[in-house]
Structures are given as structure tokens and as C-alpha cells.
Amino acid sequence: MTAPALADMPTAGGFLLVLAIMLPIAGVLLQFMLGGRQAERIALLVMPAGLAVAVAVTAALVRSGRPLVYHLGSLAPPLGLSLRADGFSALMLMTTALIVGAIGLFARADFATPTGPVEARQPFVFWTLLLALWSALAVVFLGQDLFTLYVGLELLTFGAVPLVSLDGRAETLTAALRYLLFALFGSAFFLAGTVLFYGEYGTLDIALLAARTHPDTTSAIAVAMMTAGLLAKTALFPFHLWLPPAHAGAPAPASALLSSLVVKGPFFLVVRLWFGAMPGLTDLPAAQLLGALGAGAVLFGGVLALRQPRLKPLIAYSTVAQLGYLFLMFPLAGGEGLPASVRMAVWTGGAVQAVSHAFAKAAMFAGAGLIGQALGHDRIGGLRGVGRALPVTTFALALAGLSLMGLPPSGGFLAKWLLVRASIVTAQWWWAALVLAGGLLAGGYIFRIIAPALSAPEQPLPAIPAPARRREAVVLALALVSVLLGVVPFGLTTLLAVGSPAIAHIVPR
Amino acid sequence: MTIGLLLDFFLVILALAAGWWTIGAKDSFGAAVAFVAYGLVLALIWVRIAAPDVALTEAAIGSGLTGGMLIAASTRLESARQATRAGSVTRRLAIALSALVAAAPALAVLGLPDPPPSLATAAMAALPSTGLGNPVTGVLLAYRAVDTLLEKVVLILALLGTWSLAPDRLWGGLPGRKERRNAASPLTLLGQVLPPIGIVIGLHILWVGADEPGGAFQGGTILAAMGMLAVMAGLVDVPATSRRWLRLLVVAGPGLFLIVGLAGFVIAGGFLAYPAGFAKPLILVVEVVLTLSVAAILLLLLAGPPEREPPR
Structure with missing residues (x-):
């Protein structure tokens, strides 16, 4: 096969991929060394620079219409390692840069460094791990070697877990420990599969693997172990047990990062594995199993979200449900002789769902943080009148909810519509029914928040300290992006087609 | 037989x-x-x-x-030594899962091609360009250098995560409890006698790593163990985690590695590439500093989160 080998020659502008990873890494090292107030300053400096890199990567992809590739140490795989950005990677890089930047601005009030020479625990840990998570996600989105991706997952785990227990309460420590155990099991499984792949094919490079892999017992076991590990990390039903206490217990800005970005990393690697390293897997019944787990997540997460008495656990269960839709990509993109246009529609649907959920969920957790601070609690029963006290935040929550429900014109609508259409074209109507049922459940739990917020308070609310307008503006901006993704999809389709394995591997096998 | x-x-x-x-x-x-x-x-x-x-x-x-x-x-x-035993259902599930997890890779290994495809020949063939004699060091510091660099950052995050468990008021303080020095204790004797030998062995393992088995991680671990012995014997105390020099020591290894990597853009035509003829000296310098950072991080990980007031 000459085509994949050609596709992975280094390209001009490939050094941008190195910068996308190393800029936040350099930030982390400087933060750790200089400490104190510098931790926050460095984070705020890296944000625009990292965003500029993500924009440059995206622009290069759109301009050339080809993926960016870089060979580290000027050494080609299989001996060396390469980085590669296709359209999906670039979109995820942009999403990460924008959300990290927005949550960084939002978190300045929560994690302000006290003046004076003494360093404070929570701000220092938060600002350092913010950049650490960014670099970890960049490795996950750009790495082209399974072991490099394993290291990326480790960075992600050790960046995410301490954020859960940042406030030091005993229950959040328990949640963090449970998350750590799930994540470490996931890492071990991923590593075991990686070893098996090397033993069978003598390379860990995804492009080379794509040309060499063939479905046999060893490969099946390797993929099964890696997928199981990744599902534990991304919290797909029934491995979701760790997610609600962890995401609901963390401080609001940390919850926003964990729920919008961190869980997307392992999902992205399942896609890399199933579409990239071992194309053809989606034709197998195993893809239906992934879809079925996704369905379980949509229904189970939705029903439990309806039953939560508090706002943050409700939003966390909503994440469990929304992650389920992502796994409909696998059964829908398979099947012999499926036209490239359908595969591409499924690919786009999955990517847009990942991105629009990221923006919507970041907005919701940040908004929930503002409401919690204003009211002093986040009981849903006590939300009456919040719409008057915090109109912008309530409006943002409603907008983000639109995207979660999948109502037009939101990004969530576009994603779910693409998935529903594909399920009808491929005569798998049950997935369409699932998407509609999931939308109803989402409508129910969003209504539980918005309805009391818009009603008049039974008794006058206690004097609510007005949160800084800028913080509300950040929440609104995040929610707006999740909606606008449905209005301007055309550029997205072009970007997502660049280097997409959904249309690259339709060669008959 | x-x-x-x-x-x-x-x-x-x-x-x-x-x-x-x-x-x-x-x-x-x-x-x-x-x-x-x-x-x-x-x-x-x-x-x-x-x-x-x-x-x-x-x-x-x-x-x-x-x-x-x-x-x-x-x-x-x-207090938790006599851990509560899990219920019989949980235990059976755990046993079944463990058996599955053990059996699946065993089955997979049996299916591997014989001889397995390997990059060992390619790794040996490319070794002269690095000037090294140990292919493992070649893999760790040249071919897959970025993995090694990122793994060191993982270690720093693990340390930060450990420290983050401290109460707010002890942030920046001294890890662990102060060990009492007891001149009659055999630990004191060990703490005095072993470290000089261990430090020599650690540095030797680091130094020969370029051409023989060994390297930064193994050397650093031995140095950390010697440090821990001296701490446990009460001969020295772990420094406060807010100390600037300590923080510098922790990031120096990956920091220098990153600088050398970025310099590769200018002097060797690519990130983490080494200029011809300078690969071995550059790798050795990076390894020496990495060893010190690894030793510091491992020692601090063993010492745990801050438990004593930070110095004023």
C-alpha cells in the first residue's frame, strides 16, 4: 500500500504540531519552578499563544486540504515517532484552546493568587494543571504512535485527578480516588493492547498499522483490551460509576474542564483505534456492541439526570448521557458498500457532537458555579427566581440546554440530525429512535432547571451578590458557540474531511 | 533438560x-x-x-x-490493616475478571507470529548516528525522546497531585514527620555507611547507561533510595516543598531536555534531533540532569505531602 505511506511524509508547517504540545509543557515547567503569582500569569500568557497555534494548524489544513505531519527527531516511523493533525484533530485542538482560554478567564475569580510572596495551594495546583491538561489533550489529538498516546493518557489522568479533590473535602477525595483507580485500570489495559500490537505487527505507528493489521484473535484481544481501557477512562456506561461524584464534586471551573474536554480524550483514541489503526472494525458486530453501550448511556444517564435533587450532579449525569451519542459513530459508519457521503456524515455528526457538547457542558458547569455562589447552594428545589437575579446565566443555560436536547439551530441538533439520517439510510432505525428518546430525556432535565429559574420566587431571594459581568459573559459566549456550531456547519464539513479515515479507507479489504 | x-x-x-x-x-x-x-x-x-x-x-x-x-x-x-473483606459476590466477580484479564493476553501471546516482527535490527542499525552503545538508551533518548520527556512531566504531575493533598495552611511546608536521630540505631549506621557507596553506584549506572545497561531512571532511583535512607535515619531532613532550588531541581531535567529539543529546530533541522557528532555529549548532559531530577522527584514522592508548617 503506497497511499498511506505517502500520506505520512512530513509536511510544511508540521512544526506547529510540536508547538501545540510543547507550549503548554513549557508553561507547566515554568509554573512549577517560579510558583506563586507566576503560575496564573504564565497560564494567561500561554492561552493566547496556544490559541494562535491551534488557529494556524486549522488554517494550514484548510489551505492545503491535507493533514499536517511532523517527524520528531527527523526520524521516520516505525523507528521514529510522528505527529499528525487531520481535520478532527484540528477541530479538537481549536475546541480545547477556546475552552481552556474561556475557563481560564472564568476561573480568575475562583483561583486568584493572594498577594504577597506566599504561594497558595488551590490556585497553584489549578493553574498548573490547566496547562498540563491542555498539553495532554494535544498529545492525544496529535500523537500517531500508540505508546506516545499512552503517555498522553497518563498526562491526562495525572492532570485531571487532583482537580477533582482540589477543595480537599473527604467526599471529593473519595471521588478522586475512585476516578484514579478507573483511570489506572484503563491505562494498564491500553498499554497491554499496545504491547500485543507491537508483538504482532512490529510497529505502533497508526498509519503503518492501518496498512498491516488484519482481524485475527491476537488483534481482536488487543483492540478489546484497549477499547475497554479507554471506555473506563471516558466513562461510557457501564463504566460511568466514577464520573458523577467526580465531576459534581470538583470546583466549577474544574468540572467544566473535566466534563467538556477530559472525557473526550479517551473517546478520541477509540476513534483513532477503530477507524485509524484497524480500519474495517466498524463492519463487525463489535461496533453494534459499542453502539448498544452508547444507547445504555443515553437512557441511563438521562433517567438519572431527571432524578437528581442538585444541579451539579444533574449536569454530570447529563455528561454520561451525552457521551453515549458519540458511540453511535461506530455502528453507523460500518457496513459493506456504505457510500462515502454517509460515512462522512457520521464522522461529522460524531465530531460535532463532541465539540458542541464540550462548549455546552463548559457553559453549564460554569453557570452552575455562578448560581451556586450566588445562592450558597445548588438544590434544584431552591432555584426559583434565579432567572431574575442572574438573567444572563439563566439564558446561557437555556441555550446550552438547546444543544443538549438537539433542537435546531444548535450544534447538538446538527450532530443528532446527521446521526439520525445515517441510521435511516443504513436501515438501522433503532438508533434514530434512541436519539429521539435521548432528546426527550434531555428536554426533561433541562426543563427541571429552567422552569423554576424562570418562575417568580416564593419569597424574596436573599440579597444576591452580583457576580462579575465578565464571568456571566464567558458563560454566555460558551453557550453561544455550542449553538452557532449548528448554524455555520459548512466550514466544519470541509475541515473534517481533511485526512478523515472515514473516507480514506473505503478501499475494499 | x-x-x-x-x-x-x-x-x-x-x-x-x-x-x-x-x-x-x-x-x-x-x-x-x-x-x-x-x-x-x-x-x-x-x-x-x-x-x-x-x-x-x-x-x-x-x-x-x-x-x-x-x-x-x-x-x-x-487502623485499616485488617482490611474489611469484600463480600463473596464481589470476590467471585474479582476472581472471574482477573482470570479473564490473565487469560486474554495469554491467548493473544500464543497467536503472535514466530519470530515476531521487531525493530531491534533497525534500532541497532541507527545507533552509530547517536554515538551510543546501548540501544535502549538510543530508544529512550533519541528515537522515542519525546515519550521520555513527557513521562518526566507525568512524574512532576504525580508529585503535584501528591502535594495537593496537603491542607491549605501546610502548603509549601515540609513533607512527612521529622525522624528522630538515634545514634544507637542500626538505621543510623546504615544511613551513614550506605549512601556514599550507593551514590557511587547510582552515578556509575547513569554513566555506563550510554553503552551498557543502565541510565537516568535507574541511577536516579538509587540516588533517591540513598537520600531516603539518610532521611529515615534522621541524619538529614527533606527540604520544604516551597524551596526555589528544590523546584528548580525537579524541573531541571525535563526543562533542559525541552531546551535541547527546541534547539534542535535551529541546530539539527528538527525538534529533538541532535546535530551530527554532538548526539552523545548532548544526550549525556541531558541524562545527568534528568538523573538528578528523577532522584529529587522520587525522593519527594516517597516523602509524601507536606505535613509540617512551611518556614516563615
Whole structure:
């Protein structure tokens, strides 16, 4: 096969991929060394620079219409390692840069460094791990070697877990420990599969693997172990047990990062594995199993979200449900002789769902943080009148909810519509029914928040300290992006087609 | 039947027995001790399958450092020693899952091609360009340098995560409790006698790593162990975690690695590329600093989160 080998020659502008990873890494090292107030300053400096890199990567992809590739140490795989950005990677890089930047601005009030020479625990840990998570996600989105991706997952785990227990309460420590155990099991499984792949094919490079892999017992076991590990990390039903206490217990800005970005990393690697390293897997019944787990997540997460008495656990269960839709990509993109246009529609649907959920969920957790601070609690029963006290935040929550429900014109609508259409074209109507049922459940739990917020308070609310307008503006901006993704999809389709394995591997096998 | 085969058989039995002992131990302390033994048997097995670099790492990290951490944790959790036994359903599920997890890779390994495809020849062929003699060091610091760099950042994050468990008011303080110095204790004698020898061995392992089995991680672990011995004997104290020089020591290794990598853009035409003829000296410098950082990080990880007031 000459085509994949050609596709992975280094390209001009490939050094941008190195910068996308190393800029936040350099930030982390400087933060750790200089400490104190510098931790926050460095984070705020890296944000625009990292965003500029993500924009440059995206622009290069759109301009050339080809993926960016870089060979580290000027050494080609299989001996060396390469980085590669296709359209999906670039979109995820942009999403990460924008959300990290927005949550960084939002978190300045929560994690302000006290003046004076003494360093404070929570701000220092938060600002350092913010950049650490960014670099970890960049490795996950750009790495082209399974072991490099394993290291990326480790960075992600050790960046995410301490954020859960940042406030030091005993229950959040328990949640963090449970998350750590799930994540470490996931890492071990991923590593075991990686070893098996090397033993069978003598390379860990995804492009080379794509040309060499063939479905046999060893490969099946390797993929099964890696997928199981990744599902534990991304919290797909029934491995979701760790997610609600962890995401609901963390401080609001940390919850926003964990729920919008961190869980997307392992999902992205399942896609890399199933579409990239071992194309053809989606034709197998195993893809239906992934879809079925996704369905379980949509229904189970939705029903439990309806039953939560508090706002943050409700939003966390909503994440469990929304992650389920992502796994409909696998059964829908398979099947012999499926036209490239359908595969591409499924690919786009999955990517847009990942991105629009990221923006919507970041907005919701940040908004929930503002409401919690204003009211002093986040009981849903006590939300009456919040719409008057915090109109912008309530409006943002409603907008983000639109995207979660999948109502037009939101990004969530576009994603779910693409998935529903594909399920009808491929005569798998049950997935369409699932998407509609999931939308109803989402409508129910969003209504539980918005309805009391818009009603008049039974008794006058206690004097609510007005949160800084800028913080509300950040929440609104995040929610707006999740909606606008449905209005301007055309550029997205072009970007997502660049280097997409959904249309690259339709060669008959 | 050759002696080698008999030895292999014996090691496998030992490994299984040590594994069984670890799982079946009555309390967490016993399990930790058994785990150390298990790690040592594994190290011997690595030697038998001609992977001395892995054997050194297994002995130093898998057995030594992890064992030390587990023992320290189990003495801390004095009250939880007699851990509550899980219910019979949970236990059966755990056994079934463990059996599955053990059986699946075993089945997969049986299906591997023989001889397996390998990059070993390619790794040896490219070695002259690095000036190194040990292909493992070539993989770690040249071919897959970025993995090594990122792994060191993972270590720093692990340290930060450990520190983050401290109460707010102790942030920046001294880790652990102050050990009392007791001149009559055998630990004091060990703490005085062993470190000079251990430091020489650690530096030797670092130095020969370029051409023989060894390297930054193994060397750094031995240095950390010597430091820990001196701390446990009460001869020295762990510095406060807010100390600027300590923070610098922790990031110096990955920091220098990153600088050398970025300099590669200018002097060698690519990130983490080394200019022809300068690869070995650059790698050695990076390894020396990495060793010091690894030693500092591991020592601090063993010492745990700050438990004493920061210096004013």
C-alpha cells in the first residue's frame, strides 16, 4: 500500500504540531519552578499563544486540504515517532484552546493568587494543571504512535485527578480516588493492547498499522483490551460509576474542564483505534456492541439526570448521557458498500457532537458555579427566581440546554440530525429512535432547571451578590458557540474531511 | 533438560508463589512485603530473558521504590490493616475478571507470529548516528525522546497531585514527620555507611547507561533510595516543598531536555534531533540532569505531602 505511506511524509508547517504540545509543557515547567503569582500569569500568557497555534494548524489544513505531519527527531516511523493533525484533530485542538482560554478567564475569580510572596495551594495546583491538561489533550489529538498516546493518557489522568479533590473535602477525595483507580485500570489495559500490537505487527505507528493489521484473535484481544481501557477512562456506561461524584464534586471551573474536554480524550483514541489503526472494525458486530453501550448511556444517564435533587450532579449525569451519542459513530459508519457521503456524515455528526457538547457542558458547569455562589447552594428545589437575579446565566443555560436536547439551530441538533439520517439510510432505525428518546430525556432535565429559574420566587431571594459581568459573559459566549456550531456547519464539513479515515479507507479489504 | 530451563521453571514457580502470597496476605503490610519479593523475582526473570535494562528498572522502581511506598502507606494506615473483606459476590466477580484479564493476553501471546516482527535490527542499525552503545538508551533518548520527556512531566504531575493533598495552611511546608536521630540505631549506621557507596553506584549506572545497561531512571532511583535512607535515619531532613532550588531541581531535567529539543529546530533541522557528532555529549548532559531530577522527584514522592508548617 503506497497511499498511506505517502500520506505520512512530513509536511510544511508540521512544526506547529510540536508547538501545540510543547507550549503548554513549557508553561507547566515554568509554573512549577517560579510558583506563586507566576503560575496564573504564565497560564494567561500561554492561552493566547496556544490559541494562535491551534488557529494556524486549522488554517494550514484548510489551505492545503491535507493533514499536517511532523517527524520528531527527523526520524521516520516505525523507528521514529510522528505527529499528525487531520481535520478532527484540528477541530479538537481549536475546541480545547477556546475552552481552556474561556475557563481560564472564568476561573480568575475562583483561583486568584493572594498577594504577597506566599504561594497558595488551590490556585497553584489549578493553574498548573490547566496547562498540563491542555498539553495532554494535544498529545492525544496529535500523537500517531500508540505508546506516545499512552503517555498522553497518563498526562491526562495525572492532570485531571487532583482537580477533582482540589477543595480537599473527604467526599471529593473519595471521588478522586475512585476516578484514579478507573483511570489506572484503563491505562494498564491500553498499554497491554499496545504491547500485543507491537508483538504482532512490529510497529505502533497508526498509519503503518492501518496498512498491516488484519482481524485475527491476537488483534481482536488487543483492540478489546484497549477499547475497554479507554471506555473506563471516558466513562461510557457501564463504566460511568466514577464520573458523577467526580465531576459534581470538583470546583466549577474544574468540572467544566473535566466534563467538556477530559472525557473526550479517551473517546478520541477509540476513534483513532477503530477507524485509524484497524480500519474495517466498524463492519463487525463489535461496533453494534459499542453502539448498544452508547444507547445504555443515553437512557441511563438521562433517567438519572431527571432524578437528581442538585444541579451539579444533574449536569454530570447529563455528561454520561451525552457521551453515549458519540458511540453511535461506530455502528453507523460500518457496513459493506456504505457510500462515502454517509460515512462522512457520521464522522461529522460524531465530531460535532463532541465539540458542541464540550462548549455546552463548559457553559453549564460554569453557570452552575455562578448560581451556586450566588445562592450558597445548588438544590434544584431552591432555584426559583434565579432567572431574575442572574438573567444572563439563566439564558446561557437555556441555550446550552438547546444543544443538549438537539433542537435546531444548535450544534447538538446538527450532530443528532446527521446521526439520525445515517441510521435511516443504513436501515438501522433503532438508533434514530434512541436519539429521539435521548432528546426527550434531555428536554426533561433541562426543563427541571429552567422552569423554576424562570418562575417568580416564593419569597424574596436573599440579597444576591452580583457576580462579575465578565464571568456571566464567558458563560454566555460558551453557550453561544455550542449553538452557532449548528448554524455555520459548512466550514466544519470541509475541515473534517481533511485526512478523515472515514473516507480514506473505503478501499475494499 | 538444561540447567537454564530448570532455572526458568523455578523462577516461574517463584513468581506465581510470590503473586499468590501478595494476594493472600492477611494484612496490607504483609502484602507489601510480598510485593517487594514479587518484584525481585520479576527482575530475575527479566535478566533471564536478556533484558537487563528492564531488570534494573524493575528492581529499582517496581520492587524498591513502589515497595517502599506501599510499606510506608501500610504503616500509616495502621487502623485499616485488617482490611474489611469484600463480600463473596464481589470476590467471585474479582476472581472471574482477573482470570479473564490473565487469560486474554495469554491467548493473544500464543497467536503472535514466530519470530515476531521487531525493530531491534533497525534500532541497532541507527545507533552509530547517536554515538551510543546501548540501544535502549538510543530508544529512550533519541528515537522515542519525546515519550521520555513527557513521562518526566507525568512524574512532576504525580508529585503535584501528591502535594495537593496537603491542607491549605501546610502548603509549601515540609513533607512527612521529622525522624528522630538515634545514634544507637542500626538505621543510623546504615544511613551513614550506605549512601556514599550507593551514590557511587547510582552515578556509575547513569554513566555506563550510554553503552551498557543502565541510565537516568535507574541511577536516579538509587540516588533517591540513598537520600531516603539518610532521611529515615534522621541524619538529614527533606527540604520544604516551597524551596526555589528544590523546584528548580525537579524541573531541571525535563526543562533542559525541552531546551535541547527546541534547539534542535535551529541546530539539527528538527525538534529533538541532535546535530551530527554532538548526539552523545548532548544526550549525556541531558541524562545527568534528568538523573538528578528523577532522584529529587522520587525522593519527594516517597516523602509524601507536606505535613509540617512551611518556614516563615
